[in-house]
Amino acid sequence: MSASQTITDLAPLKLVIVGHVDHGKSTLIGRMLHDTGSLPDGKVEAVKAMSDRRGMPMEWAFVLDALQAERDQGITIDTTQIFFKTPTRPYVIIDAPGHKEFLKNMVSGAASADAAILVVDAKEGVQEQTRRHGYILQLLGLEQVVVAVNKMDLVDHAKGRFDEVAGEVRDYLASMGITPAAILPVSARHGDGLAAKSENMPWFSGPTLIAALDALEPKPLPVELPLRFPVQDVYKFDERRILAGRIESGKLNVGDTLLFSPSNTRAKVQSIEAWSVNGPVLSAAAGQSIGITLDDQLFVERGHVASHESEPPVQTNVFRARIFWLGRAPLEVGRRYKLKLATLEHPVEVQAIERVIDVSDLSERPADRIERNEVGEVVLRARAMLSVDEFTANPRLGRFVLIDGYDMAGGGLISMEGFHDLRRANAPTSQNITAVETRVTTDARWTANGHRSGVLWLTGLSGAGKSTLALELEQALFRKGWQVYVLDGDNIRFGLSADLGFAPKDREENIRRVGEVAALFARAGVLVITAFISPYRSDRDRARAVAPDLFHEVYVNAGLAVCEERDPKGLYKKARSGEILEFTGISAPYEAPDNAEVEIDTGALPLPQSVEQLLSYVEANFSTKGS
Amino acid sequence: MNHLDSLEAQSVYILREAFNKFDRLGMLWSLGKDSNVMLWLAKKAFFGHVPFPAMFCDTGKKFPEMYAFQKEYSEKWGLNFIRRDCPPIEEIDPTLPPAARSAARKTEALKRLIAELDLQAVIAGIRRDEEATRAKERVFSPRGENAEWDFRDQPPEFWDQYKTDFAPGTHIRVHPLLHWTELDIWLYIQREGIPLVPLYFSRDGKRYRSLGDMDITNPVASDADTVEKIIAELRGTKVAERSGRAMDHEAEDAFERLRSAGYM
Numbered sequence: 001m002s003a004s005q006t007i008t009d010l011a012p013l014k015l016v017i018v019g020h021v022d023h024g025k026s027t028l029i030g031r032m033l034h035d036t037g038s039l040p041d042g043k044v045e046a047v048k049a050m051s052d053r054r055g056m057p058m059e060w061a062f063v064l065d066a067l068q069a070e071r072d073q074g075i076t077i078d079t080t081q082i083f084f085k086t087p088t089r090p091y092v093i094i095d096a097p098g099h100k101e102f103l104k105n106m107v108s109g110a111a112s113a114d115a116a117i118l119v120v121d122a123k124e125g126v127q128e129q130t131r132r133h134g135y136i137l138q139l140l141g142l143e144q145v146v147v148a149v150n151k152m153d154l155v156d157h158a159k160g161r162f163d164e165v166a167g168e169v170r171d172y173l174a175s176m177g178i179t180p181a182a183i184l185p186v187s188a189r190h191g192d193g194l195a196a197k198s199e200n201m202p203w204f205s206g207p208t209l210i211a212a213l214d215a216l217e218p219k220p221l222p223v224e225l226p227l228r229f230p231v232q233d234v235y236k237f238d239e240r241r242i243l244a245g246r247i248e249s250g251k252l253n254v255g256d257t258l259l260f261s262p263s264n265t266r267a268k269v270q271s272i273e274a275w276s277v278n279g280p281v282l283s284a285a286a287g288q289s290i291g292i293t294l295d296d297q298l299f300v301e302r303g304h305v306a307s308h309e310s311e312p313p314v315q316t317n318v319f320r321a322r323i324f325w326l327g328r329a330p331l332e333v334g335r336r337y338k339l340k341l342a343t344l345e346h347p348v349e350v351q352a353i354e355r356v357i358d359v360s361d362l363s364e365r366p367a368d369r370i371e372r373n374e375v376g377e378v379v380l381r382a383r384a385m386l387s388v389d390e391f392t393a394n395p396r397l398g399r400f401v402l403i404d405g406y407d408m409a410g411g412g413l414i415s416m417e418g419f420h421d422l423r424r425a426n427a428p429t430s431q432n433i434t435a436v437e438t439r440v441t442t443d444a445r446w447t448a449n450g451h452r453s454g455v456l457w458l459t460g461l462s463g464a465g466k467s468t469l470a471l472e473l474e475q476a477l478f479r480k481g482w483q484v485y486v487l488d489g490d491n492i493r494f495g496l497s498a499d500l501g502f503a504p505k506d507r508e509e510n511i512r513r514v515g516e517v518a519a520l521f522a523r524a525g526v527l528v529i530t531a532f533i534s535p536y537r538s539d540r541d542r543a544r545a546v547a548p549d550l551f552h553e554v555y556v557n558a559g560l561a562v563c564e565e566r567d568p569k570g571l572y573k574k575a576r577s578g579e580i581l582e583f584t585g586i587s588a589p590y591e592a593p594d595n596a597e598v599e600i601d602t603g604a605l606p607l608p609q610s611v612e613q614l615l616s617y618v619e620a621n622f623s624t625k626g627s
Numbered sequence: 628m629n630h631l632d633s634l635e636a637q638s639v640y641i642l643r644e645a646f647n648k649f650d651r652l653g654m655l656w657s658l659g660k661d662s663n664v665m666l667w668l669a670k671k672a673f674f675g676h677v678p679f680p681a682m683f684c685d686t687g688k689k690f691p692e693m694y695a696f697q698k699e700y701s702e703k704w705g706l707n708f709i710r711r712d713c714p715p716i717e718e719i720d721p722t723l724p725p726a727a728r729s730a731a732r733k734t735e736a737l738k739r740l741i742a743e744l745d746l747q748a749v750i751a752g753i754r755r756d757e758e759a760t761r762a763k764e765r766v767f768s769p770r771g772e773n774a775e776w777d778f779r780d781q782p783p784e785f786w787d788q789y790k791t792d793f794a795p796g797t798h799i800r801v802h803p804l805l806h807w808t809e810l811d812i813w814l815y816i817q818r819e820g821i822p823l824v825p826l827y828f829s830r831d832g833k834r835y836r837s838l839g840d841m842d843i844t845n846p847v848a849s850d851a852d853t854v855e856k857i858i859a860e861l862r863g864t865k866v867a868e869r870s871g872r873a874m875d876h877e878a879e880d881a882f883e884r885l886r887s888a889g890y891m
Contacts, residue, residue: 011630104783111785233647237676275675289639406792408783
């Protein structure tokens with residue numbers, strides 16, 4: 001077999017062609033296909049006829065403009081994939097459009113590309129979409145960029161102009177951390193500098209465009225990263241229970257112990273199943289769609305992620321993300337979207353928009369919304385623990401899309417900057433723990449008690465009235481015959497947390513213990529009322545995560561001024577005088593709940609009304625009478 | 628992983644996504660090489676099973692070899708095979724050119740089958756390299772109430788996240804072979820030993836590169852009578868695969884009109 005017979009069996013290198021409108025992307029592609037001898041017979045004649053019919057000189061862009069509508073408009077409206085080959089290897093090119101509103105098509109093409117050709121008009125230089133596309137390439141993690149400075153014939157093939165434009169492009173790309181693989185002068189319409197060296201530009205000693213492309217490398221599969229095997233589905237077509245999915249990164253072998261997140265359960269790989277293959281499969285790696293059976297029938301479902309125990313994904317319910325927005329309606333604080341990350345789907349809420357980035361000059365500004373085609377940084381929060389990676393650590397589980405209604409409205413890259421991995425905080429340190437299945441279910445306890453159980457987690461400033469409210473409520477419910485108990489600062493601090501002080505770490509640990517104890521009480525059938533300032537959202541969220549189905553957050557809301565005036569224990573005075581350091585509301589932050597189940601305005605309401613409001617919430621949500 | 632491995636893995640991923648997302652799903656089985664590869668990939672994805680019906684819209688004008696093949700492999704592959712007749716030509720839009728009008732019978736039959744089985748999604752074996760309008764397709768491609776395709780406003784599709792949330796009444800075409808080329812298909816057929824209708828192999832100096840209705844499909848001159856010879860032939864050719872399919876060439880926009888109206 002000759003060389004040309006074997007190269008077609010290689011995986012094609014995926015190229016995306018980007019650049020400002022009318023800088024000549026389609027012409028470059030059409031001409032490149034021609035110059036590499038990749039056009040089917042008769043196509044050149046067809047393009048010639050099409051051009052003639054429209055009274056135009058030979059228009060190479062028509063090679064791609066397959067749709068009637070496009071030819072009429074004279075612009076390329078959607079991503080097209082075209083195959084061609086050089087003597088070195090096959091390529092597939094994605095013709096990304098230049099029009100501003102077509103970001104979604106560019107992203108659809110560029111996200112799967114190995115490399116990009118950025119086309120820049122020699123006359124016009126770097127324009128708005130040149131910058132925008134460059135930014136998106138970087139955002140999508142596309143690092144191999146070849147810059148074609150096109151239409152050199154219109155600037156008399158002048159070296160001076162080329163150097164100017166090349167410098168401009170290089171500077172912009174460098175500001176985003178991209179070093180182009182090559183910057184070269186071409187004149188696509190005339191095939192100058194594409195496959196053959198240009199006679200018009202003898203001053204250029206660099207490669208032709210084709211030679212520059214042939215020097216690129218396909219994006220390697222992330223085989224060396226830690227194992228991530230997101231479960232796509234669980235099949236039981238026959239006696240086998242098969243977990244199906246694609247290995248996103250790393251490798252796995254039969255016999256490996258897998259850790260499933262977020263359930264934190266473990267099992268060994270018993271077999272790797274396959275149909276119509278020679279012999280048993282004993283290992284698999286990134287990129288492969290496989291199926292495995294386990295030695296233990298764990299509860300596993302779509303969205304769970306298998307890893308090795310030593311290198312699990314991050315566990316969190318809040319993270320930062322860089323977002324590009326494609327939605328018709330803007331992204332706004334407080335709005336909910338469906339997050340899709342590998343096979344995981346989960347609702348998330350926008351907690352904050354940190355900034356919007358103007359991709360044409362990389363300036364940043366604060367904003368309360370991200371509009372279509374804009375890029376910004378946000379904080380997203382979920383009700384449950386998600387298994388993710390930082391994009392920089394593992395792109396496959398570090399990227400996600402957001403669904404608004406029925407539509408894919410944006411994509412994002414995860415950063416954990418400023419947030420903890422909650423895995424360690426939630427995971428037992430001791431290895432020999434087996435959960436004991438009690439024979440008395442929580443449901444049975446509810447039936448016996450005549451009410452549901454749960455955790456009413458009161459949070460608010462010191463002096464807001466948490467303890468008073470808790471004790472009043474406890475008494476009122478006890479009189480009705482309820483199983484109810486208050487966990488307050490002192491009764492915990494005297495015993496369970498006697499070893500802890502008031503340093504931030506100790507406070508965090510104290511709240512963690514309260515969360516665990518409250519959950520135990522709740523599972524035992526008791527309605528637990530906790531009264532702790534618990535100023536940090538992450539601490540409260542962790543407490544929620546212990547028993548998410550039983551947890552009700554109650555925001556006891558009284559303004560700082562009111563609390564400071566009440567100052568029942570004289571603590572605010574001491575804090576103001578510096579006698580107490582890190583006092584919540586004065587010298588330490590209070591993070592108000594953003595999605596508490598109920599909010600009691602104890603700043604405005606007198607105590608009896610506050611108790612009444614909370615009591616009716618409890619009766620509506622915990623009473624089993626009449627339901 | 629080599630090139631064929633990664634093509635296979637991607638298709639398997641797509642088929643599993645479709646199976647997870649749609650309760651009422653069917654696969655079009657035209658009996659051609661691509662849809663045989665697609666069925667084979669389904670068996671790979673679902674470990675020897677094909678957990679949805681294999682559907683065939685019968686124009687009544689297929690080659691006898693195709694009907695024989697269908698009989699044999701429906702059974703061998705354990706398929707839930709569903710065949711429906713296409714409506715007569717008189718019921719089809721008379722403004723279409725003759726061959727396209729003939730092909731549109733399949734579209735109409737498919738629409739009726741979708742309604743009859745109340746399908747949410749149909750898996751079809753089209754490829755981007757086959758034909759220019761197919762190059763514009765998405766892997767999960769939504770259709771309106773009348774199966775029409777709006778190529779101007781297609782959903783974004785990246786990072787293997789497909790459109791899986793829809794307004795009621797939307798119908799989805801799933802395209803697990805979109806990223807394959809004709810040569811890939813043949814290399815995979817060779818590697819896996821996938822059975823085919825014998826018309827693909829040369830007899831008396833002619834063979835079919837693409838199979839449709841008898842009256843609108845023409846053979847090409849070829850001596851390739853084995854998979855190996857066909858692969859060698861494809862490596863050298865510059866003739867388009869569907870050049871033998873009359874309906875593609877009647878007018879500049881004939882195929883585009885067919886597809887906008889719901890053709891595969």
